[in-house]
Amino acid sequence: MKQVLEGSHAVAEAVRLARVNVISAYPITPQTHIVERLSDFCADGRLDARFLRVESEHSALAALIGASSTGVRTFTATSSQGLALMHELLHWASGARLPIVMAEVNRALAPGWNIWTDQTDSLAQRDTGWMQLYCETGQEVLDTTLQAYWLAETVNLPVMVILDAFFLSHTYEPVDIPSQEQVNGFLPDYQPRFQLDTRNPCAFNQLAPPNVYMEMRHNIQQAMDQVLSRFGQMEDGFGVVFGRRYGEVEPLQCDDAQIILVTSGTITSTSRALQQQLRADGERVGLLKIKLFRPFPADAVRRILGGAQKVAVIDRNCSFGAGGIFAQEVRAALCNLSARPLVFSYIAGLGGRDVTLDVLKLIYRHTKDCEHCPDDSIWMGLHEVHHAT
Amino acid sequence: MQLNVPDRDYMHSGHVGCPGCGAAVAMKFVLRALGNKTIMVLPACCWSIIAGPYPQSTLQIPLIHSAFETGGAMASGVRAALDVKGDKETCVVTWAGDGGTFDIGFQALSGAVERNEDFIYFCYDNEAYMNTGIQRSSSTPYGAWTTTTPGRDWKRMRKKNIVEALVAHRIPYAATASIAYPEDLLRKVSKARSIKGSRFLHIFASCPTGWRIPSEISVKIARMAVQTNIFPLYEVENGRKYTINFMPKGYLVKEYFKLQGRFKHLSESDLDQIQAMVEEDWELLLRKAGVPLQG
Amino acid sequence: MAQDMTMKMIPLFIPRSHVSTAGNKTGSWRFLRPRYDEKTAPCSAACPAGEDIGRIAMLTAQGLFKEAWEAILKENPLPGVCGRVCFHPCEPACNRGEFDEAVAIHTLERFLADTAARYQLQADLERRSPRKQRVAVVGAGPSGLATAYFLTRLGYRCDVFEATPEAGGVLRWGIPSYRLPVAVLRREIEQMRRTGFEIRCNRRLSREFLQEAGATYDAVYLGCGHAKIPFLNIPGEDLEGVTDGLSFLQRVNRGDEPRLTGRVAIIGGGNTAVDVARTSLRLGAKPVLIYRRRRADMPAFPDEIQMALEEGVELLELRTVQRIDRAGEEYTLTLRQVPVVNCAAAGKACVQAVPQECERLAVSKVFRAIGLTAAESWFDPPPNENRVIRLNNSVLAYADGAPIIAYGGDVANPIKSVVHAVASAKEAAIALDITFQEGAEAIGERMKHCRVGGGSALSMEIHMQGPRCRRSDHVVAFDEINADYFELSPRIVQPRLLKEERIDSFAEIELKISANLAMREAERCFNCGLCNQCDNCRLFCPDLAVVKDADSGRHINYDYCKGCGICVVECPRNAMALEEENQTQMNTAEEGVHGRLT
Incomplete structure (x- = not known):
């Protein structure tokens, strides 16, 4: 059933359809519409879940670690500072191998205070052992949230479903809300592989000395590795029920492209328009949307980008001292190829600044014209700064 | 003649608690009263080690180690999951040290209690960060040496009154207990188990290593803390009804202090000052309990 | 094909326990070693009969009255008698006295004996298999009877010869029934006799018996007492x-109760004097006790003096009788006052007669009741000689080709009391047993092991290798008790007849107490040095290294015991010890002395 929905509400619908048992969250703009809608669902009985209105994001995730360890399906949502506050427990959730799903609305980190979109918050958590799935549309948000449970429960790792602040979280789009039967057909009831159980009393998460810690970490890496193949399996199943598939990456006319733009999140949509225009102008340009960031789909990236001459990675994030984070990952994926494209790194749209068609055109033009590819990231559209004395 | 307490233990030998560990005694008592229909959340504390390294467990109940500051929150989640599963029988408890309760875990505890989460929070109080090597906490008493309050910089701040902080939440049940008074302790645990909502037990658990006392007086020192009114035994129901469980026999605090290396630097006048503080706190408690002041 | 591998469920390797910590033998950390170490209670060391009072009280508190009574009988066959007339030196030694008030041991002893009588309990006491030696006992007073009782239990055949028509000695003839009803005595004599010896009454023996006895007996015990004033x-x-x-007392005890009138004078300050005074009061007289020192110096038990005065007996202290004159039915005593000259700190007052200060006292009758002596000179032990062994409460004389002669009771005791008579009997019985089994030379060494708390009291249970053997002879002091485990609680008040009720009859003055009261009083006992299964050691052990055995005892599992010592400090009654670990012990697991109800 199609409805015009906010991106936040698409998340909430998916959580409802996923029959989540325990939700715990702490409000932060721009995540609030997700938890408000879920509160409504819990209040009016459309969702039979316990909603723990905890006193911080840290506690929100801690509560879910407790609930998930007790063998139920869980959900939380946060953004920016909230995610940063959760950092310690992000490790805890993955180390404990808990299939927790989180909606993370990309928002810039303070100071100064900034509530607008920026991916640095989620990308700063890339080493925490969580899968990261970046979304572009309301429909993708809903679908990805359902897919996240499938993946999480299959490999026992937590998942972040990531959406841009306002551009996606607060934007209304038509979204097809599947029926409960459809969802049940794709996502079975959660069958925990372990849980706190008085009939089988075990201690969890205890001291792991050097003789076992490394093997436990390797086990997490193995699970992450498996996600790349499981992703396709999951999408096969998803496609059968819903007739849609996204791919861990989505290449657009990349096969013959000389220059390929690499994007994630909502910038992708604008880039699609640019790519269509440029193709109409006869430019051999492709677009690669990266949806799955962790684990990083390096094989796919190599396969798709390996034949291009130049690649322009547009990052709405920055790892200070290193530059755009997607660009680093792309460069790393390509570095062992004997023939590889030049990889340009562009930083744009931090703190919610618009990345318009014009900005993207500039990026394309610069990539095309520039013979020498700089190592550093190129900051797009920087204003002149008047320093106070 | 035998104390009237349940006899079945849910703990194994072979744990790595220090000789004379009061926290080990506390756990043993609490589990006797709780029974095995219990799930325990264990934030970082001495017990994170005592409970055993992979693949061992000291306890015969399901146990989840948690991040330091998450005792209140993680238990909320476990409880929520059990509720969803329809398990009303299993009791969820948090077992935290004073650092994880008074300091870093206070927010999560306060949040959980404000929400009146249905669980029991046990704080075994050894009055400093003992697992990390005797650093001061907000539970460290006035006058104490720790490795972060060494030499002349002994702690000159009073111990936080954690029970009163919880009472301010109108918690359904808050009580102090001591490893030296097992009957009282076990009764309180059983009572707490029978109450719905948040319950808090503050258990005084001596630490021979950190307090610089011989291990054999570990229980005796805990008893003296009660006898001297340094750690009064009382319970508060619904944030209002105070009951004092032990009336003192007039021991002076210096009797308690002089047995412990952590206080050996204190002068007679320091001790007099501490005596006055203890009396002041005691009178405050008597007033709350509606007990007429003596003398 | 790669698909299959990558789709396989990867086994989870997570921090999750699957074994207990019991594999860690933390006992290797130990440098101090706790152990069960039962010790000696001061009361039992102070009891001349060495009664195991701490244990008797423990059993009483548990309502195990028969077992408690039997525990007395192991050491003293006369609990009903001693529970009435003993001067209970145990009570001043009681550690509880330093806490609030001493335990009413005396009252408990009587309660147990009375309870046994009320339910006609038969004691099950250990008895050795028969031995060939035979012993003649002369005198069926408390020491003679107790000697026969102990020797019979040790397997010897005994015959008791008594000059009077009934056994009991001073208990039968010298103590008024308001203190000791004859039925109580008869019951306990019967109880003793049932262990298997004969009492031949009306058999007054002469000195020649000592020579003749050799034909039948290997030893003769002379317990003829002090029966002469x-x-x-x-x-x-x-x-x-x-x-x-x-x-006079004998006459009254035979049932003759002459009416007395007017003032009667009793000269003396011992228990006999007080008994005579109180008896004469009951027969209608107004008795006056005349004693040459102060009241505090009187050898009579203070309680008895107190009750006598309450009843109306008059006491004239610091007076000696110079002469007695008769004028018709009236006797006049000339008394001389004797002022205190020198008062030694703990001793009796030194007095000196002052001839000038004379007074006269007119009375209708005069009783002599000063210190008693043996009726015949051969009753007394011989002077120290080569073949005479003088022990604390008895004397043994050896001669070639003749039976061993043992002297006990009043003739050998520094203090003349029933419980000393029992002490004397036990000492002689043990000495004879050692002589028969190992020779007289072994007495010193062997007897040392039977000493309760290393003092003069002996334990027959220890001699017979009972569980009491395992106790150390360390006498527990009050500061070794963990007084935190005890609440103040007042001592039971011994119920008595009112003064008015007392003086009209010879009815027993001290009344019975209920089982409830007895149990409550027994619970006051610290059980110094004894394990009463309080379970504190197990309760407080942080390492769960104290294990309860099937028979309700406990042992320490040294595999896990880290030697923290909490069990030792938290033992309320000092029944444990903490020692330095040594290497050989460290390798011995699952060992330990058990604290058991035995």
Whole structure:
């Protein structure tokens, strides 16, 4: 059933359809519409879940670690500072191998205070052992949230479903809300592989000395590795029920492209328009949307980008001292190829600044014209700064 | 003649608690009263080690180690999951040290209690960060040496009154207990188990290593803390009804202090000052309990 | 094909336990070693009969009255008697006295004996298999009877010879029934006799018996007591109407209750004097006790003096009788006051006669009741010689080709009391047993092991290798008790007849107490040095290294015990010890002395 929905509400619908048992969250703009809608669902009985209105994001995730360890399906949502506050427990959730799903609305980190979109918050958590799935549309948000449970429960790792602040979280789009039967057909009831159980009393998460810690970490890496193949399996199943598939990456006319733009999140949509225009102008340009960031789909990236001459990675994030984070990952994926494209790194749209068609055109033009590819990231559209004395 | 307490233990030998560990005694008592229909959340504390390294467990109940500051929150989640599963029988408890309760875990505890989460929070109080090597906490008493309050910089701040902080939440049940008074302790645990909502037990658990006392007086020192009114035994129901469980026999605090290396630097006048503080706190408690002041 | 591998469920390797910590043998950390170490209670060390009072009280508190009574009988066959007339030196030694008030041991002892009588309990006491030696016991007073009792239990055949028509000695004839009803005595004599010896009454023996006995007996025990009141050596003491107090008591105890009128004088300050005074009061007289020192110096038990005064007995202290004159039915005593000259700190007052200060006292009758002596000289032990062994409470004389002669009871005791008579009997019985089994030379060494708390009291249970053997002879002091485990609680008040009720009859003054009260009083006992299964050691052990055994005892599992010592400090009654670990012990797991109800 199609409805015009906010991106936040698409998340909430998916959580409802996923029959989540325990939700715990702490409000932060721009995540609030997700938890408000879920509160409504819990209040009016459309969702039979316990909603723990905890006193911080840290506690929100801690509560879910407790609930998930007790063998139920869980959900939380946060953004920016909230995610940063959760950092310690992000490790805890993955180390404990808990299939927790989180909606993370990309928002810039303070100071100064900034509530607008920026991916640095989620990308700063890339080493925490969580899968990261970046979304572009309301429909993708809903679908990805359902897919996240499938993946999480299959490999026992937590998942972040990531959406841009306002551009996606607060934007209304038509979204097809599947029926409960459809969802049940794709996502079975959660069958925990372990849980706190008085009939089988075990201690969890205890001291792991050097003789076992490394093997436990390797086990997490193995699970992450498996996600790349499981992703396709999951999408096969998803496609059968819903007739849609996204791919861990989505290449657009990349096969013959000389220059390929690499994007994630909502910038992708604008880039699609640019790519269509440029193709109409006869430019051999492709677009690669990266949806799955962790684990990083390096094989796919190599396969798709390996034949291009130049690649322009547009990052709405920055790892200070290193530059755009997607660009680093792309460069790393390509570095062992004997023939590889030049990889340009562009930083744009931090703190919610618009990345318009014009900005993207500039990026394309610069990539095309520039013979020498700089190592550093190129900051797009920087204003002149008047320093106070 | 035998104390009237349940006899079945849910703990194994072979744990790595220090000789004379009061926290080990506390756990043993609490589990006797709780029974095995219990799930325990264990934030970082001495017990994170005592409970055993992979693949061992000291306890015969399901146990989840948690991040330091998450005792209140993680238990909320476990409880929520059990509720969803329809398990009303299993009791969820948090077992935290004073650092994880008074300091870093206070927010999560306060949040959980404000929400009146249905669980029991046990704080075994050894009055400093003992697992990390005797650093001061907000539970460290006035006058104490720790490795972060060494030499002349002994702690000159009073111990936080954690029970009163919880009472301010109108918690359904808050009580102090001591490893030296097992009957009282076990009764309180059983009572707490029978109450719905948040319950808090503050258990005084001596630490021979950190307090610089011989291990054999570990229980005796805990008893003296009660006898001297340094750690009064009382319970508060619904944030209002105070009951004092032990009336003192007039021991002076210096009797308690002089047995412990952590206080050996204190002068007679320091001790007099501490005596006055203890009396002041005691009178405050008597007033709350509606007990007429003596003398 | 790669698909299959990558789709396989990867086994989870997570921090999750699957074994207990019991594999860690933390006992290797130990440098101190706790162990069960039962010790000696001060009361039992102070009891001349060495009764195991701490354990008796423990059993009583648990309502195990028969077992408690039997525990007394192991050491003393006369609990009903001693529970009434013993001067209970145990009570001043009681550690509880330093806490609030001493345990009413005396009252408990009587309660147990009375309870046994009420339910006609038969004691199950250990008895050794028969031995070939035979012993003759002369005198069926408390020491003679107890000697026969102990020797019979040790396997010897005994015959008791008694000059009077009934056994009991001073208990039968010398103690008024308001203190000791004859039925109580008869019951306990019967109880003793049932262990298997004969009492031949009306058999007054002569000195020649000592020579003749050799044909039948390997030893003769002489327990003939002090049954004669010596003369005062003053003018007028041979007058008719000036009577020996002991004969008077005997007469009354036979059932003759003469009416007395007016004032009667009793000369003396011992228990006999007080008994005579109180007896004469009950027969209608107004008794006056005349004693040459102060009241505090009187050898009679203070309680008895107190009750006598309450009942109306008059006491004239610091007076000696100079002469007695008769004028018709009236006797006049000339008394001389004796001021205190020098008062030693703990001893009796030193007095000196002052001839000037004379007074006269007119009475209708005079009783002599000063210190008693043996009726015949051969009853007394011989002077120290080569083949005489003088022990604390008895004397043994050896001669070639003749039976061993053992002297006990009043003739050998520094303090003349029933419980000392029992002590004497036990000492002689043990000495004879050692002599028969190992020879007289072994007495010193072997007897040392039977000493309760290393003192003079002996334990028959220890001698017979009972569980009491395992106790150390360390006598527990009050500061070794963990007093935190005890609440203040007042000592039971011994119920008594009112003064008015007492003086009208010879009814027993001290009344029975209920089982409830007895149990409550027994619970006051610290059980110094004894394990009463309080379970504190197990309760407080942080390492769960104290294990309860099937028979309700406990042992320490040294595999896990880290030697923290909490169990030792938290033992309320000092029944444990903490020692330095040594290497050989460290390798011995699952060992330990058990604290058990035995």
